[in-house]
Structure formats: structure tokens, C-alpha cells
Amino acid sequence: MKKDAxxxxxxxxxxxxxxxxxxxxxDAKNSTSTQESVSCKNCKHYTPDKVCTLDLYEEILENHHL
Ligand code: SF4
Incomplete structure (x- = not known):
């Protein structure tokens, strides 16, 4: 599974x-550009070992061929 920025x-x-x-x-919260902070790493559902506690990460990877 790909796990990069x-x-x-x-x-x-x-x-x-x-x-x-x-x-x-x-710096996301202080950033003037919210686009910059859109990343799983800044998401409240992110955990370092599983990536996504909602199990959406892999699903999105597959659905969008990322
Ligand atoms: S895939 Fe999971 S961790 Fe990534 S943005 Fe969606 S809910 Fe957050």
C-alpha cells in the first residue's frame, strides 16, 4: 500500500x-491556505499504523486507481 505525502x-x-x-x-491550522492541509496525515481519523480508522484509505486508493 502506498503511504507517502x-x-x-x-x-x-x-x-x-x-x-x-x-x-x-x-502548521495546517495556521495556514492561510486550507488546501495545503488536506491530507490524511492531518485528518482526525488518521493513525500511523492503520492510516485510516474508518478504513476508507485503501478503498479510495482502489476506487481512484491512485
Ligand atoms: S481516508 Fe481516512 S484518514 Fe484519509 S482523509 Fe479520509 S477519513 Fe481521513
């Missing part, structure tokens, strides 16, 4: 459940 972004852009994490300590 580009793919995280591409999946999140296609995901209907993306929600910016409250615990996100990245």
Missing part, C-alpha cells in the same frame, strides 16, 4: 470524511 493528499482530497485533526500540531 503525495498519496495522503490525493486520498484526502477525494475523501468525504476528511476532518482536520484537533491534535494536529502541524
Amino acid at each position: 503525495k498519496t495522503f493528499k490525493e486520498v484526502a482530497e477525494r475523501c468525504t470524511r476528511f476532518a482536520l485533526s484537533d491534535e494536529c500540531h502541524c
Whole structure:
């Protein structure tokens, strides 16, 4: 399974459940461009081991041939 920054972004852009994490300590919340922060890594459903607790990540990868 692909797990890189580009793919995280591409999946999140296609995901209907993306929600910016409250615990996100990245610059995303302060960013003037919210587009920049659209990434699974900044999503509240993201976990490092499983990627997506909703199991949407792999589904989106397959459906969009990413
Ligand atoms: S972590 Fe899951 S819910 Fe969040 S944007 Fe990625 S695929 Fe969607």
C-alpha cells in the first residue's frame, strides 16, 4: 500500500470524511491556505499504523486507481 505525502493528499482530497485533526500540531491550522492541509496525515481519523480508522484509505486508493 502506498503511504507517502503525495498519496495522503490525493486520498484526502477525494475523501468525504476528511476532518482536520484537533491534535494536529502541524502548521495546517495556521495556514492561510486550507488546501495545503488536506491530507490524511492531518485528518482526525488518521493513525500511523492503520492510516485510516474508518478504513476508507485503501478503498479510495482502489476506487481512484491512485
Ligand atoms: S484518514 Fe481516512 S477519513 Fe481521513 S482523509 Fe484519509 S481516508 Fe479520509
